[in-house]
Each structure stands twice: as structure tokens, then as C-alpha cells.
Amino acid sequence: MFSKEESRKLREDFWISFGKSFPRKWILYDTKIKGFSFKFHFDTKEALVTLDLEDDLENRINYWEKLQSLKSILLNEFLPQAIFEEEYFLENGKEISRIYVSLDQKVSIHNKNTWQDVMVFFNEKMALFEDFFNEYRDFIEV
Numbered sequence: 001m002f003s004k005e006e007s008r009k010l011r012e013d014f015w016i017s018f019g020k021s022f023p024r025k026w027i028l029y030d031t032k033i034k035g036f037s038f039k040f041h042f043d044t045k046e047a048l049v050t051l052d053l054e055d056d057l058e059n060r061i062n063y064w065e066k067l068q069s070l071k072s073i074l075l076n077e078f079l080p081q082a083i084f085e086e087e088y089f090l091e092n093g094k095e096i097s098r099i100y101v102s103l104d105q106k107v108s109i110h111n112k113n114t115w116q117d118v119m120v121f122f123n124e125k126m127a128l129f130e131d132f133f134n135e136y137r138d139f140i141e142v
Contacts, residue, residue, distance in 0.1 A: 002110055014042065014109055014118075022123045027130050033141060035059055038129055040122050044108045047118045049125040051133075053097040064097045066140050070132075074099070078132040079125065101125045 002010065029037045035055025041048040051067075053060045064086055067074075074082055081101050088098040103121045107114040133140070 007110065010110055010112075014115055017115065018119050018122065021119050024123075026126060027133065031133070033063070036063060036140075038126060038133075040126065042107070042109050042118055042122075044110055047103040047107050047121060048100045049122060049129060050098050050100040051129060054094075060097050063140065067099065070136055070139070073136070074132055078128045101129075 027038055031037060035053055037052050037054070039048075039050045039052055041050060053063050053067075055063075068084070071084060079101050081104075082099055083101070085098050085100075088096050090096060103118060105114075105117065107118055109115075109118075
């Protein structure tokens with residue numbers, strides 16, 4: 001087990017290393033769409049790249065319907081392993097809508113031996129998510 005300080009330091013080291021290994025300005029929260037963001041998630045159990053809809057229910061439904069209409073394109077041309085969850089609950093209990101891809105192997109932010117695989121996964125999958133978003137941004141924003 002790691003102390004809170006050791007865990008914090010490992011997390012910090014991972015993100016610094018990722019930024020140095022794959023220097024790029026990601027879209028993440030800068031989509032210009034309220035409540036529509038891309039995220040990296042890496043903890044002691046899994047690594048995910050997500051597209052989260054966190055706005056009020058009406059806007060979430062609106063964007064979810066647009067994304068559903070693009071589902072076959074996202075799956076066929078960009079991320080065949082993407083999972084769509086209209087009702088996804090975060091650890092804090094908040095309900096959001098989420099599309100995500102997960103790394104299909106046992107990883108942990110506490111295990112430096114898994115970091116390179118996660119970094120490559122993050123770089124590859126987020127780039128594909130961003131390509132999809134940039135291609136269909138006009139349709140999604142309307």
C-alpha cells in the first residue's frame with residue numbers, strides 16, 4: 001500500500017511524464033460546448049478516455065441524441081470499442097452521460113510498469129475522439 005503522499009506523487013509523476021512523452025494541446029474542456037468535455041482517467045484499476053456530458057438534463061439529452069445519431073460513424077470509423085452509457089454515475093453519485101473507451105489490460109497508476117501502455121493508449125484514443133469531434137463539431141453544436 002502507498003501512503004496518500006506517495007500515491008499523490010505517483011499520480012503527479014505519471015501526468016508529468018505523459019505530458020513530456022506526448023506533448024500536445026488536447027481539447028479536453030475547451031470544446032466551446034457547455035457541459036461537453038473529453039477526459040483522461042487513470043487510477044489503480046483502469047484507464048479510460050471519455051467524452052462526458054455533464055450539463056443540465058435537457059442539454060444532456062439534446063447532445064446525447066446527436067451523438068447517438070453519429071454512433072455508427074464513431075464506431076465504424078474512429079473507435080470501434082467505444083461504449084455508450086446514457087446514464088453513468090460518477091464516484092460522487094453525480095449522473096452524467098458518457099462515451100468511453102477503456103484499456104483492456106490490468107493497469108494501475110501505482111505500477112510504473114503499466115505507464116507506457118497507458119500513455120500510448122491515451123494518446124491514440126484521445127486523438128481519435130478529437131478527430132471525430134472536429135469532423136462533426138458543426139452538427140453537434142447546432
